[in-house]
Amino acid sequence: MSSAAGSSITVPNLLEGEKDTVLSVLGGIYEHSSWVAEAFYESKIANCGADNATTATGSSGNLENVRHLFDAMSAIVDDASQEQKMELLRAHPDLAAKVEKLKTLTKESQEEQGRADLDTLTDEERTKFLTLNESYRTKFGFPFILAVRNASKHTVLAAVEGRIGNSAEVEFAAALAQVHKIAWMRLLTAIDTPDPTGFLTCHVLDTANGCPAANMRVQLHRLSPPETAGLVAEFVTNDDGRLPGGPGLKGKDFQVGVYEWTFFVGDYFARKGTYISGTPFLDEVPIRFGIDDPTEHYHVPLLVSPWGFSTYRGS
Amino acid sequence: MSSAAGSSITVPNLLEGEKDTVLSVLGGIYEHSSWVAEAFYESKIANCGADNATTATGSSGNLENVRHLFDAMSAIVDDASQEQKMELLRAHPDLAAKVEKLKTLTKESQEEQGRADLDTLTDEERTKFLTLNESYRTKFGFPFILAVRNASKHTVLAAVEGRIGNSAEVEFAAALAQVHKIAWMRLLTAIDTPDPTGFLTCHVLDTANGCPAANMRVQLHRLSPPETAGLVAEFVTNDDGRLPGGPGLKGKDFQVGVYEWTFFVGDYFARKGTYISGTPFLDEVPIRFGIDDPTEHYHVPLLVSPWGFSTYRGS
Amino acid sequence: MSSAAGSSITVPNLLEGEKDTVLSVLGGIYEHSSWVAEAFYESKIANCGADNATTATGSSGNLENVRHLFDAMSAIVDDASQEQKMELLRAHPDLAAKVEKLKTLTKESQEEQGRADLDTLTDEERTKFLTLNESYRTKFGFPFILAVRNASKHTVLAAVEGRIGNSAEVEFAAALAQVHKIAWMRLLTAIDTPDPTGFLTCHVLDTANGCPAANMRVQLHRLSPPETAGLVAEFVTNDDGRLPGGPGLKGKDFQVGVYEWTFFVGDYFARKGTYISGTPFLDEVPIRFGIDDPTEHYHVPLLVSPWGFSTYRGS
């Protein structure tokens, strides 16, 4: 029942686990704060009897997937006292230390922060960052926390610049939101989700002609993570401007990552006779977007004329 | 005064040229129809006296640049009889012949069509294309004409599929529009435009916060032509969400081609504190667009929230 | 089987009718060109035997509704010779005559043009219109034709100004398109469509938060025709941002006319806590749109943040 290093465990298996297993899997979800995992174990698993995990699931009504697990753990944090929350914030590593050496971080923090390109900071940027970081800690009393995997140095600098102006109340809430987000990301790694419920759909509307863009070629590429990057699939839209055969991505393929649609808009309008040109204003239209939650529906449509387009996260 | 192969000539120099020069430069602009260049020479240059080309320019009021030149030549075509126009259409090479061998094309046609990837047609696509092409010629009485440089086979097929359903009147007009477009593209190559008047601008609006997106990093890459492809410039938007220092592209750099903005939207919203996430829905936003007319202003803005964006050719 | 003045007839009843009935109903659909109705009768009804109209329907495979009827009649026009088409164009009344007196128009033309506010032309506008109209007829050889019911004088002037610059070929095609459109509008009046297949749907997306706009109040008003103008219904969007209970308009209520959604965007964002202000930039958002074809699906969604919105004809 123990989980080998690097492997992951399903929610049902976790719920059937011994306390040791549960704590080893969930103890580091909230940074240096295994009390969250312990409280979760006590309230959700222990009191249901060791031999009856399904009752635990049943009694909670919905401890069936990673989202439910997150909801239960985050509720424990939200119900904690102001002092406990502050302690949780303070338990996070200071990015400044990271700039020197990678030592006091939990293994999850190491992995996340290690990938950021903070090592490429110029001296000027390093000074700017350390100064901002110090001001932040002095003003708020806890370290700067950012829930972004593989963030560029630009993103980290932008975020600390943006948040340092917040009032104490607003930043306390913002930092807690980051902590929850980090927990969510760690859960997605720690827990095996055998059958992601999320999926990706598309719809192309021709706003020059007021109709679905039928018969348009569309490609989907995964840009990251690098291990599975590449062309995912090629489609031709149906009469309603949608992908034939349902979602463009679902199940195991619906991975957290960065994706890009390529819409062959020039060909489409050439076929419509609406517009042709030597070098069309719009020909191959890329739409780059991130999938962050493997349990949700991502609808990423295109509204397009020969002279402009829109996209958005739809439903 | 003669123009070496491959070189080009300015409009003022052309207008001062002998008839031979004018015809050698302009004779192939309209396919196998040097009568257009001759009529242009007679009406615009010859009758002004060989020693007074500037009067020619002056009397026309506006023969100063390549756009004026095009307007004058295309007006000659538009004023021609229906029979002359039909003859002009019929003077164009049949793409079917091209699929076999490259022979009867003018040198301009060779170059343009040679670059298309028609050679990569599968047998099925080849059959489909030849059938469509034959039907087109039978229906309309002239070959299929498409004014697209470097068009993919998908574009060519899409265009012939789209236009074959037109009525005779509509397609006659559509084919003439293609012919004019080809002439325009050829003029841009044949004529030296020492100081393009066109330029490229940008503007970023934050639609989540209802304000200009200040302090956003933006890159501009040229994707084509391949000879000059690469990073053109990097900017940081000013307080009004615009590029500091004026146009992002102008003068000699404002070349016909395919370009791509990259907007670092994720960093911007991180700084605003509006939204942060493990994998943001929008992080680096590419906007790919073509510049087709070196004499025009291209305004290509971005309207963006953390969950969607729009672009369009503005002014 | 004859149709009383002002009443209308269903397609099945029409197809069972005597030749007289068919001609009296369809004879004026194409202006002063009853030959279209006659050709339709001969090809679609007569040769099926007087006692077996259902065979006629069956044999055509699809003469079941007003759209099929229009397709059959318009195909007859499209297949006619260039001379017949020109004659059809010339059979249309000249708007100039209308400016003096309402005499030679068919009863359908009278009704349509009588409603336009051409009588309110100022002297200057009248002169401008008559001059443009005369130039148009001289250039193209047929009168200016515009398929717009209740058009304002601004619309009529705009249209003639816009089209007078067309080439002969393009305008010939454009005028024929208007003639078909007029025929379609007349058919919708002449034929009883007991159960319109069209319907109206809506969807509200919150682009500031990247989610459906649930629980938003929405009203639908009909602005025209005046006889049935008023509040049609009030809705509250469901969890997917759509109207609960299906289409907002369908069946008999799905009338050709002008409509307006009112979205209570201010209340929605107040509930979200996203944005509140003394006088919000967006509070009640009206979206005004026309329904022109009672056989089609109109999807008219709203994409909205506190600082901007989009709409379009979707699917």
Added chain:
Amino acid sequence: MSSAAGSSITVPNLLEGEKDTVLSVLGGIYEHSSWVAEAFYESKIANCGADNATTATGSSGNLENVRHLFDAMSAIVDDASQEQKMELLRAHPDLAAKVEKLKTLTKESQEEQGRADLDTLTDEERTKFLTLNESYRTKFGFPFILAVRNASKHTVLAAVEGRIGNSAEVEFAAALAQVHKIAWMRLLTAIDTPDPTGFLTCHVLDTANGCPAANMRVQLHRLSPPETAGLVAEFVTNDDGRLPGGPGLKGKDFQVGVYEWTFFVGDYFARKGTYISGTPFLDEVPIRFGIDDPTEHYHVPLLVSPWGFSTYRGS
């Protein structure tokens, strides 16, 4: 130097005023918290000497308009202790009391809340509101505060529903933001702004043709306040799709209120020949928006094709 009831005073006059005058004008800006006005007087005016108010202005560097005044006063609140802020929140009247009688409100609160249509609450709505309001006060320890003039009952209910779920920290910050907003609205009424610096501009882009929408008729109506409601002006866009002659609204006419553009899109596209129809999908397009800050630039453009449009607060 005293200000007659109902009249207002300019910023320079206020700064030259006696303490009594300053307190009578500013004392009620923050509800039942004249200490803010007193602190403002002491820090900004008193210590500059009674005879040298311009020095006061000068020394602050920017106490020149109502925005500067607000910045100075709101900074005093922001720098106050958590206890003082909580007291300020608690000093606000409870809307529940308002539902019974209008008594303990400052005169400004009476006016603002008196206009809301809370009197039209049904019994069910009244019960819902009182219950929510009581829960809110119990949870957060201060009354529900909403900075919306003339809010409908729907807006008030929506807002309390939306905010009752906030954490204590977030709602504390949200309530303070409302308090600042109320102060801003009260300042705009209390202070005479002889020459508003804000203005309203417009730009119409034709996204079907990729160009400015030139020669489009546009009307501007003021919908509220009712005293000055009506047609403000009618424009015809210039070649760049903008209003000729500069802003559509500026100076004294640039009042806080609700406005509506009407774009005559149908006529425009009729002139372009892009699209004409019996009942166009888009004909007269209204865009309704609020102006909340008389010191800012409001750019409210339209991007439009025959089948859809967008607007946003631009710059």
